[in-house]
Amino acid sequence: MKISVNWLRDFIDLHESAEELDARLTASGLEVEGVETIEAVPGSLQGMVIGEVLTCEKHPDADKLSKTTVDLGSEVVPIVCGAPNVAAGQKVVVATVGATLYPAEGEPFTIKKAKIRGEVSQGMICAEDELGLGASHAGIMVLDTDLPNGTPAADYFHLETDYVLEIGLTPNRADAASHLGVARDLRALYNRPITKPDVSAFAVARAESPVEIVIEAPEGCPRYCGVSVHGVTVGPSPEWLQQRLRAIGLSPINNVVDVTNYVLHGLGQPLHAFDEAQLAGHKIVVRYANEGETLVTLDDVERKLSAEDLVICDGDKPVALAGVFGGAGSGVTEATTNVFIESAYFAPGSVRRTAQRHGLKTDASFRFERGTDPELPAYAAKYAALLLQEVAGGTIVTDVTDNHPRPVTGFPVDVRYRHLDRLLGVQIPHGRVRKILELLDIRIEEETDAGLRLWVPPYRVDVQREADVAEELLRIYGYDQLEVSAQLRSDFLSEFPAVDRDTLRQRISTLLTAVGFTEIQTNSLTRPEYAQWLGAEAQSVPLVNPLSEELSVLRQHLLFTGLEVMAHNLNRRQTDLRLFEFGRIYQKTEKGYQEADQLILLAQGNQRAETWQGKSQPVDFFQLGNVVTKVLRKLGADELEQVPAQDPQFAWGLTLRMNRRDVATLGLVKTSLSRKMELKSLVFCAVLDWDYLTKKFSDQLVTQEISRFPEVRRDLSLVLDRNVTFEEIRQIARKTERRLLRDLNVFDVYEGESLGAGKKSYSVSFILQDQERTLTDKEIDKTMDRLMKNFERELGAVIRR
Structure with missing residues (x-):
């Protein structure tokens, strides 16, 4: 919504700059999103x-x-x-x-x-x-x-530079959707009076028969006003009027339409001008449309009406969609001489439904569907008639006809001072409370020591409760007047919804493509011999009516269809392959048929092509393991138990466990299987239990404060039996020191005659850190002593000092 500062000055005395108004209005809840300078020349x-x-x-x-x-x-x-x-x-x-x-x-x-x-x-x-x-x-x-x-x-030349405030109006502030509405807020902020346009000069020059107004749907139109101005000359508006409209982004059309737009944006009351000669029967009827009735609107579109559409009709037919859009047949043209000005209050719900049904969003519907001032139509009609008389040379021939079958009044709100103090967090002096309410047109009906009974004007549709009154008081009193405690607290329950499976899958796909993998999609139908190669034909799920012998069972694993893709690419000289697939597998068990989602990663060939900077490097187990670790960390799975893989498809590998459940297995695919798929090079594979990982970790938010205190590194060289794995060292270390041990890593492995038969040496680094203070040498030495003793006792380690 655009507001002209020069136009505002017609309503309230302002000597502040546009920047000052920007800051003051934004602080009060009318957020100014930008300020534009408009030069007359x-x-x-x-x-x-x-x-x-x-x-x-x-x-x-x-x-x-x-x-x-x-x-x-x-x-x-x-x-x-x-x-x-x-x-x-x-x-x-x-x-x-x-x-x-x-x-x-x-x-x-x-x-x-x-x-x-x-x-x-x-x-x-x-x-x-x-x-x-x-x-x-x-x-x-x-x-x-x-x-x-x-x-x-x-x-x-009386040239004034204008400044236009672009206000991001929130839906609850319909009362501020005009220059008068913004001026009312400035009145409260600066404690200055506002001046509305003077309509005391309104007078009927000669009395003629007014247009008859009949309201058949008072629930949709509680108030309808009209006034006739005859003898107008339709043409360009005077320069001052055109400048006002251009400043807020409107294109001048003609003096009659420009007056209706001027009143709309000045006062917030939408108007519509009819060519009175086109109103059959000299009559206006406000009713709901007949189902299937049609109306050609001002954009020359024929619209089929619903029985829920409120329409303005003449004596024969609809001539406008009430509060939304005018009809083409009754609009003002260059030939118009007699104008009937409509100024009404329409029920917000009715206008909203009609605007949405027909896909029409106009300046009028924007205001009507949020709630206009029901006390404004008669005044706005007089003001528009006077303006029209001034800029189009017309004569007012009827008094304002005010049909008011269902008055819309203000409403009471009770507030208690102790509740206001609790809601505001500050005690505003009672005299200041009364003054703010007065400046906001909220009348005090009754006052006691405990609180107030207020009468809220009907145009403030957003002030219905005690909390709403508190908000009004605070935005005028000033948020910057609140004292901020040294210790801020807030009581609330945050919602941590489960991450959508598709969203999580997209994140992991992005990660894998970023490290060089390509996604594939393969058929769920596959060859029955694949299960036979793994000795799992009893778990196959056959099709009752297969299309072919080659595709007669549902796959038990993603491996073989992935190997088919590799073979297809190798036959076309694509030798360096890194692939991944999200897919479903199917098995028959003693409990019935089961299905599950898996993620598979496959890699063969070189991980880096040969260049002048270095030789090519073949894919290996550790590169694949690094990628799997990244995926698991992305899913929130970090501390996993490692055990040797027992999967029949792998020659060797590792299985990663969480809560005693296998969540990932990775290793080298048996050459007997890859050769059957006509693959001669080594193929490394990783299979992740996607169902379990998404269920277990998708709803967890992992955060950890970064310590302000330094890390400490200590190294140990352990001589152990050759069959002792690093995983055993890791588990013992974690069990020994849970609080200070941040990480441990093997940085060297040595085997030689000097160590003795069946022995090897691990060089292991330990990272220690406290979240709350700097570690002392005594604490570090004590921790390392406990680690060494446990390694000696449980693994028979010899510490090389």
Whole structure:
């Protein structure tokens, strides 16, 4: 919503800058999203002043030029002028040195001190088109004014730079959807009176029969006002009206339509102008449409109406969608001479349903469906009639007809001071409370020591409860007036919804593609011999009516269809492959048929191509393990138990367990299986239990505060039996020290005759850290002593010191 600062000044005295208004309105809840400068003419005549030509004589070296001296108030300057009508004694507009001109045609240019045919010129006497004020270039502008020399030209032409506030209006603040509405907030913020347009001059010049108004649907139209203005001349609006509309982004149409838009954005009351001659029977009927009835709207679209659509009809047919859009047949045209102005209050729900049903969003529906002021229609009709009389030359021939079958009134709200204090977090003095409410048009009906009974005006549809009143008080009193406690607390329950499976899958897919993997999708139908190769034909799920022998069972595993894709690519000389697939597997068990989702990763060939910087590196188990670790960490699974893989499809590998459940298995695919798929190179594979991982970890939010205290590293060299794994070392270390041990890692493994038969040496680093303080040498040594003793006792380790 756009609000013109100059327009606001018609309602309230404002001397604050646009930036100050921006800050004040935003702090009160009307968020200003931007401020736009609107110039009446480009450059706003900056650097242009009124001057007086003191002398004028022909240029000695140019017949068409004149030498002049011009009094600019503070100095007299020489100016060479080419206009044929320049003469001594004239009051003129002078562009001083440094001023920039924005002519009606051509590019802007800046005035500089110059010599023209040998004569010094320190400025320019301007024509109308050179100032951007018109198109005439017949000669310089000669002014009829007594203003002193040096007066800014903008003062003479009454040019005002305007500033437009772009307000992001929230749905609850329908009352502020106009210049009057914003002015009401400024009244409360600055404690200044507002002035509404004077309609005391409204008078019926000659009485004629008014348009008859019949309301058949009072629940949809509680109030309908109308006034007739005859003898209007439809044409362009005066410049002041056009400027007001252009400033807020509206294109002027004609003086009648422009008046309705001006009142809408000025007061917040939508209006509609009918060509009275097109209203059959000289009658207005407000009713619900007949099912299937049609109406051609102003955009020349024929719309099929519903029985829930509130329409404005004449004596025969619908002529407008109430509160939404006018009809084409009754709108104002250049031939219109008699105008009927509609000013009504329509039920918000009715307008909202009609606007949504027909996909129409207009300035009128925007306001009606949020709730307008039911006390404004008659006043707005008078104001519009006076404006129309002024700009279109019409005559008011009827008084305002006010049909008010179902009055909409304000409503009471009870507030208690102790509740206000609790809600606000601060005790606003009671006198200040009363003053704010008065400035907000909220009337105090009754006051006691405990609280107030208030009467809220009907246009404040958002103030219904005690909490709403507290909000109004606080936004005017000022959020910056609240004292902030040194210890902020908030009581609330945050909702942590489960991550959608598709969203989680997308995250993991993004991760895998980022590290060089390509997603594949394979058929759930597969060959029965694949299960036979693993000795699992009893678990196969056969199809009752297979399309072919080759695709007669549902897959038990994603491995073989993935190997088919590898073979297909290898036959086409694509040798370096890293693939992944999310897929479903099916098995027959003693308990019946089961299905589950898995994620499989497959890799073969080189992980890095040969370049001048280094040789190619083949894919290995550790590279695949690194990728699996990234996936599991992304899912929130970190501390996993590692055991040797027992899966029949792997020659060797590891199984990762969580809560005694296998969540991932990775290793080298048996060469007997890969050879059967005509794959000659090594294939590494990882299979993840996608069902369990998404169920277990998708709803967890993992956060940890970063310690402000330094880490400490200590290294140990352990001589162990060859069959002892690093996983055993890790488990013992974690069991021994749970609080301070952040990480441990093997950075060297050695086997040699010097260690003895069946022995090997692990060099292990330990990272220790406390979240609350810096560790002392004594604490570190004590922790390392306990670790060494447990390694010696449980693994028979020899510590190389």
